[in-house]
Amino acid sequence: MTQEYWRWKEYNWHDEKIDPRAGKSISAGCDVGSVSSQAAIMVDGQLYAYSNMRTGSDSPNSAMDAMNWALEDTVLKIEDLHYVVGTGYGRVNVPFAHRAITEIACHARGANFMYGSSVRTILDMGGQDCKAIRCDDRGKVTNFLMNDKCAAGTGRGMEVFADLLQISIEDVGEMSFQVDKEPEPVSSTCVVFAKSEAAGLLRSGWPKNLVLAAYCSAMSHRVFTLLERLGVEKEFAITGGIAKNVGVVHRLEDELGMKSLKSDYDTQIAGALGAALFAKALYEKQQAGK
Amino acid sequence: MITAGMDLGAKLIKVVIVSDGKVIARVKKTSGFEQDVSASEAMKEALEQAGVTADEVDRIVATGAGRNFAPFAHDRLTEVGAAARGAIARLPEARTVIDVGAEEGRAILITPEGRVKDFAVNEKCAAGAGTFTEAMARALEVPLEELGALSLTSDKAVPMNAQCVVFAESEVVSLLHARTSKRDIARAVHDAIASRIVSMARRVSIKPEVVLIGGMAFNVGFVESLKRTLEMEVHIPEEPDYVPAEGAAWAAYDKVAGKAAVDVQE
Numbered sequence: 139m140t141q142e143y144w145r146w147k148e149y150n151w152h153d154e155k156i157d158p159r160a161g162k163s164i165s166a167g168c169d170v171g172s173v174s175s176q177a178a179i180m181v182d183g184q185l186y187a188y189s190n191m192r193t194g195s196d197s198p199n200s201a202m203d204a205m206n207w208a209l210e211d212t213v214l215k216i217e218d219l220h221y222v223v224g225t226g227y228g229r230v231n232v233p234f235a236h237r238a239i240t241e242i243a244c245h246a247r248g249a250n251f252m253y254g255s256s257v258r259t260i261l262d263m264g265g266q267d268c269k270a271i272r273c274d275d276r277g278k279v280t281n282f283l284m285n286d287k288c289a290a291g292t293g294r295g296m297e298v299f300a301d302l303l304q305i306s307i308e309d310v311g312e313m314s315f316q317v318d319k320e321p322e323p324v325s326s327t328c329v330v331f332a333k334s335e336a337a338g339l340l341r342s343g344w345p346k347n348l349v350l351a352a353y354c355s356a357m358s359h360r361v362f363t364l365l366e367r368l369g370v371e372k373e374f375a376i377t378g379g380i381a382k383n384v385g386v387v388h389r390l391e392d393e394l395g396m397k398s399l400k401s402d403y404d405t406q407i408a409g410a411l412g413a414a415l416f417a418k419a420l421y422e423k424q425q426a427g428k
Numbered sequence: 429m430i431t432a433g434m435d436l437g438a439k440l441i442k443v444v445i446v447s448d449g450k451v452i453a454r455v456k457k458t459s460g461f462e463q464d465v466s467a468s469e470a471m472k473e474a475l476e477q478a479g480v481t482a483d484e485v486d487r488i489v490a491t492g493a494g495r496n497f498a499p500f501a502h503d504r505l506t507e508v509g510a511a512a513r514g515a516i517a518r519l520p521e522a523r524t525v526i527d528v529g530a531e532e533g534r535a536i537l538i539t540p541e542g543r544v545k546d547f548a549v550n551e552k553c554a555a556g557a558g559t560f561t562e563a564m565a566r567a568l569e570v571p572l573e574e575l576g577a578l579s580l581t582s583d584k585a586v587p588m589n590a591q592c593v594v595f596a597e598s599e600v601v602s603l604l605h606a607r608t609s610k611r612d613i614a615r616a617v618h619d620a621i622a623s624r625i626v627s628m629a630r631r632v633s634i635k636p637e638v639v640l641i642g643g644m645a646f647n648v649g650f651v652e653s654l655k656r657t658l659e660m661e662v663h664i665p666e667e668p669d670y671v672p673a674e675g676a677a678w679a680a681y682d683k684v685a686g687k688a689a690v691d692v693q694e
Contacts, residue, residue, distance in 0.1 A: 195605040289594035330554035330593045
């Protein structure tokens with residue numbers, strides 16, 4: 139079998155130290171994106187378990203798979219979840235969700251939890267879109283801009299490049315710094331044209347690292363312009379898969395003249411986490427109304 | 429009077445020779461690594477075909493991306509200008525030229541003299557160009573040459589949500605998973621490009637008659653989608669790929685005749 143360089147690791151995790159049976163509220167979020175799906179489960183507002191996997195060809199199954207995987211090896215079953223919120227582009231197709239909330243709202247809410255209440259600007263770099271979000275100290279969205287029409291500046295665009303250069307997507311960021319001098323960014327915006335441009339650079343003798351540097355820098359510039367249009371207010375955080383690509387993150391920080399906040403939480407679960415936080419609030423409201 | 433036009437593209441070089449109001453030679457050659465060498469060879473062949481000597485040629489105009497490196501050329505003409513002048517030579521009623529190549533799409537509004545009134549170009553995004561069909565043919569596992577004919581057999585409009593070629597590739601895979609037939613997807617692909625081209629053309633306004641040139645003029649599926657989207661007749665000139673080279677030859681002709689209908693740069 140040929141190696142699939144674009145393929146990133148899928149995983150699940152749960153916290154052994156938490157006894158979910160003792161919790162008053164068990165809330166969950168399920169983020170069905172165009173490329174990846176995540177499920178997050180919280181017990182009394184603390185992250186208990188999560189999963190991250192590739193979205194399949196239909197949303198309901200992907201939602202189910204992600205949630206079942208998050209629940210795997212835990213003491214919980216899907217019936218034990220008190221309240222579930224679906225989010226992401228497939229949010230209306232989460233069969234076990236009580237409610238659907240947009241991923242913009244969920245990302246802001248999730249980032250507020252992950253990075254603390256000082257976050258005012260969030261860049262969510264997803265699989266097929268890129269969003270710049272401004273929020274207040276409670277993680278409520280005040281403004282946002284989004285590119286969902288074009289693969290430039292998205293995870294899918296990076297996957298295409300990883301495949302072209304035959305470099306595992308998880309190594310792209312580190313490798314892009316193994317250059318003596320920072321090259322000019324790839325000039326084409328369109329990923330299709332950028333691919334031809336990169337092929338030309340390789341033919342003319344550029345090493346792969348240098349081409350990766352040129353592409354990471356083009357991508358960072360692309361999302362920089364989106365952030366500029368929205369206006370960046372401190373503190374700044376990046377969520378989504380590309381947040382794990384230091385090649386893009388460091389170059390973007392340089393261009394912005396601002397560091398992004400770091401978190402121990404997985405940057406890809408921001409949406410699912412935000413959804414689980416909304417689920418908790420909605421569950422508590424429901425209980426209070428009874 | 430004898431004039432010549434050369435179109436130096438990234439892939440192909442075309443030479444057209446015009447004598448006393450008639451095209452007397454047409455030659456096509458691959459650009460190769462040394463474009464100027466190929467261009468000289470193409471010119472030599474064209475002269476042989478026309479039965480004239482180099483000295484008998486009054487003026488030569490070059491167009492295409494490599495026009496600045498064209499040997500022998502007296503003047504240069506932009507690709508847009510050459511397409512406009514060439515289209516009017518083929519069809520005097522032409523007022524809009526749509527030129528869709530592999531990586532670029534253009535819409536040109538022209539005057540009855542073949543001058544450019546206004547134009548729009550898409551060069552940033554592959555979704556409005558021929559490359560889109562290449563990527564989609566690959567995703568569908570259908571040979572590119574068959575994609576157009578395949579889409580003609582469809583009678584169903586399946587919407588494509590993705591505008592981006594990269595996203596459209598995944599969407600095609602999803603459509604196949606959902607058991608959408610390849611012919612309906614092929615049509616959706618051509619409809620998608622047509623809709624992008626038409627919305628670009630509307631920025632400069634579209635006036636009949638409409639002439640389509642460029643590589644996509646050979647794709648019957650795209651032509652059909654374009655007609656449907658425009659709700660207008662679309663004329664495909666015979667050997668549409670020679671239109672810009674011919675336009676250059678006619679621009680040279682105009683200049684020698686003192687008409688100077690098209691602005692050429694010396």
